[in-house]
Amino acid sequence: MKSFFTAGDLFEDWRDEIESGKPPTLYRCGTGDFEKIELGPGRVMLIGGAPGAGKTAFVMQCVVDALRIDPTLRACVLNVEMAPGVLLDRQLARLSGVDATLIRQRKLETIHADRIDQAFSTLESIGERLAFVRPPYSLENLANAADEFESGLLVLDYIQRIEAPGDHADNRGSVNASMNFLRQFADNGQAVIVVSAVGRTKDSKGRSSYSGEGLNLASFRESSELEFGCDDAYILVPIDEDTVKLGHHKSRHGEQRDISLSFAKSIQRFTPESAPSIPGSKPRTPIESLWNRPKPAKGSV
Numbered sequence: 373m374k375s376f377f378t379a380g381d382l383f384e385d386w387r388d389e390i391e392s393g394k395p396p397t398l399y400r401c402g403t404g405d406f407e408k409i410e411l412g413p414g415r416v417m418l419i420g421g422a423p424g425a426g427k428t429a430f431v432m433q434c435v436v437d438a439l440r441i442d443p444t445l446r447a448c449v450l451n452v453e454m455a456p457g458v459l460l461d462r463q464l465a466r467l468s469g470v471d472a473t474l475i476r477q478r479k480l481e482t483i484h485a486d487r488i489d490q491a492f493s494t495l496e497s498i499g500e501r502l503a504f505v506r507p508p509y510s511l512e513n514l515a516n517a518a519d520e521f522e523s524g525l526l527v528l529d530y531i532q533r534i535e536a537p538g539d540h541a542d543n544r545g546s547v548n549a550s551m552n553f554l555r556q557f558a559d560n561g562q563a564v565i566v567v568s569a570v571g572r573t574k575d576s577k578g579r580s581s582y583s584g585e586g587l588n589l590a591s592f593r594e595s596s597e598l599e600f601g602c603d604d605a606y607i608l609v610p611i612d613e614d615t616v617k618l619g620h621h622k623s624r625h626g627e628q629r630d631i632s633l634s635f636a637k638s639i640q641r642f643t644p645e646s647a648p649s650i651p652g653s654k655p656r657t658p659i660e661s662l663w664n665r666p667k668p669a670k671g672s673v
């Protein structure tokens with residue numbers, strides 16, 4: 373076999389594909405601004421953020437909602453830090469709107485019953501299409517699980533703690549090797565979400581911190597292959613107690629689009645700030661603006 377092929381060799385298939393008008397498959401992770409997230413076969417999405425920024429909560433929301441929206445999708449989650457039951461507790465809180473602490477402490481009361489039942493049945497409806505990888509937490513084990521489970525979406529939470537095949541001089545070598553393999557998984561039709569730790573940077577006062585202003589593509593730990601290998605890179609940055617920015621630091625296939633989200637931690641739920649209006653509903657007018665509005669002149673309608 374020759375070590376190259378020409379554009380001419382590709383031409384017919386490529387042209388047919390263009391003319392078919394069939395867009396590439398993308399999995400929707402929610403509504404509103406969540407639709408800006410391009411996750412699909414062949415794509416690797418990287419998401420970083422300081423400890424506790426909400427990376428796991430965000431990724432699990434995307435996965436559960438993608439499974440709810442697309443009934444043919446199957447997902448495999450490898451989470452090194454949190455047991456599957458804890459991940460499900462948090463999704464139960466999000467879907468029911470019942471405080472995650474009450475759920476964690478198993479202190480539910482009758483007033484919660486309806487919402488909890490509804491959330492249980494939502495989670496049950498996707499249960500057979502969501503798999504959690506058992507230890508050992510290695511890439512090899514993830515690949516085996518993905519094949520056995522026939523998944524289309526893989527989640528690695530988080531990459532610095534997942535063992536790559538082969539011997540590596542250091543963690544950097546191992547993360548670089550993992551990213552190379554993950555690109556191959558994507559080229560084989562998987563959608564891949566990679567959660568990554570970030571390193572501290574200097575803030576505006578020269579202090580070492582995780583402050584959002586300093587976090588960028590180079591902040592992903594053991595970074596080089598991570599930033600080059602992914603298609604999209606996001607960093608989740610807290611703005612205030614209940615708002616976060618999902619900074620879009622790399623977009624291989626389109627424009628970079630940051631997303632503002634509110635993060636209700638007690639129920640582990642992210643909501644786009646620019647939520648779509650419900651058809652037929654009127655936007656609420658702030659009472660203050662009515663109060664300050666000039667009074668209509670007498671006799672005018």
Ligand SMILES: Nc1ncnc2c1ncn2[C@@H]1O[C@H](COP(=O)(O)OP(=O)(O)OP(=O)(O)O)[C@@H](O)[C@H]1O
Nearest residue numbers: 421422423424425426427428429430472473637638
């Ligand atoms: N019951 C709760 N009530 C309020 N806040 C909570 C509750 N449970 C978790 N949290 C907060 O929600 C956030 C969850 O973040 P998550 O575990 O998704 O972060 P992460 O970025 O994945 O963190 P890490 O890097 O430590 O894995 C944390 O800030 C945590 O303090």
